[in-house]
Amino acid sequence: MTDTKVYLLDFGTLVLDGYMMFWGRGPSGPFRFPCYGVLVEHKEGRFLFDTGYSKDWFDQNMPGLAQQTELQTVPGQLARIGLRPSDITHVVNSHMHVDHVGGNHLCTQACTLCHKKELESYKQPEIWEAHGYADRTALGTAAPDASPATPEPDDRVQDIVTPRFELLTGDNEIARGVHLFETPGHTPGHYSMMVELAGRRPMLFTGDACYTKRSLEENIIANAHTDVRDAHTSLQRLRDLAEQYDAELFYSHDPDAWRDWKPAPAHYS
């Protein structure tokens, strides 16, 4: 564990109305927020937690929202630290919303880990969940060699699977010191990830269970949610985990916090 490194990969930004970020609180007006992934270089593998969005899809379907350069993609960010998408051994999705799975299919040698309930929701979303999940077109063209070894009859899934696919339930330590914690509510099968490091406090990546520092402090869940009670319970769980492990919280879409962090090629260890 002592040589584990964590890189924050900059995947660009999106913009939404403040009411879409902070349920029932706003304020109204454009709120531009970062999207990023987390590369965990670990002796047991290279784990990529969330893969950003496809700019092409946003430009075609929701023009004006996405700001992303070529550098702010999975290949672009990995290149900064001398890696290629095919070097990723595991993709881990906090959840399968369109801005978190956009680069999955590029990781042509990886096994995707996600919560069993999350895949179910992705395949058959409730009415109020459908807008968050990507359709085929959100994910670009599937990589030529992305022929799932795990047979999945559903076209929707073909596009986001890497060659292998593993479904999880409950909390999991997916590699020594790399923990997935169930934090549902935003989506049914949402995971937050905590990484223990030799030289600093554990890093607890909230995923969309907590968009920003303000969300935690003022107890504001994401406007997009499937279960109000679960979402509040998960906010509390993040507080409890941070205290239990003396972990530092890394919010998913906080422009202020993002400015204070060290993106790749810098790393945390």
Place this chain on the structure above:
Amino acid sequence: MTDTKVYLLDFGTLVLDGYMMFWGRGPSGPFRFPCYGVLVEHKEGRFLFDTGYSKDWFDQNMPGLAQQTELQTVPGQLARIGLRPSDITHVVNSHMHVDHVGGNHLCTQACTLCHKKELESYKQPEIWEAHGYADRTALGTAAPDASPATPEPDDRVQDIVTPRFELLTGDNEIARGVHLFETPGHTPGHYSMMVELAGRRPMLFTGDACYTKRSLEENIIANAHTDVRDAHTSLQRLRDLAEQYDAELFYSHDPDAWRDWKPAPAHYS
């Protein structure tokens, strides 16, 4: 039943951002909407479904939202048809949010009917429910003769109870042809009301289970909700009830629909 009459009582308007009306859909910008009550003149009693809001409370706590004249109050509206608040035998609350219970305490001879779960939520709201429910100050000064015969130790409740109080569960026919249907999701104990009349289609008052016609047509629940699934189920229930009884839907906060209806002193029968 043949002499039952229904009056729509104009209680003024409020304004909220469009995102607060239409969950996740908006658009942003001020959306001004009517608040109204429904008087059912019935041989078994005078039933008042929802009692509006206290302008004083809004002016003090959320200034700029309320537009309400003296005429647009329970006393003002009842006076237009020759009645006083003390003539009301039953107050029926779709739910206990601040814009639906403001005149309860003025009905000094009435029994309040509400769902058992609704009172529980009012007394001990969840974190995400608290903003919607009135505190003491939202309800004006309790009428001097409003000494509840039903002892309730909780100060919050003293202010909204009429002299008597009756808790309901499940669907209820509270008078012949006057039906309460459970439609939870916006709040835990929400009721919609259907009134059968001799000379026209039944009138189905959705309450906040459906703010507007658009909400129903585009399947948009209120931004304020305690259970996403229940709220969508209740929207569907309203559609099903309307079809089953050939009822006309009366939405709770639809400025366009409101313009087409006949407010008191006119009536439906």
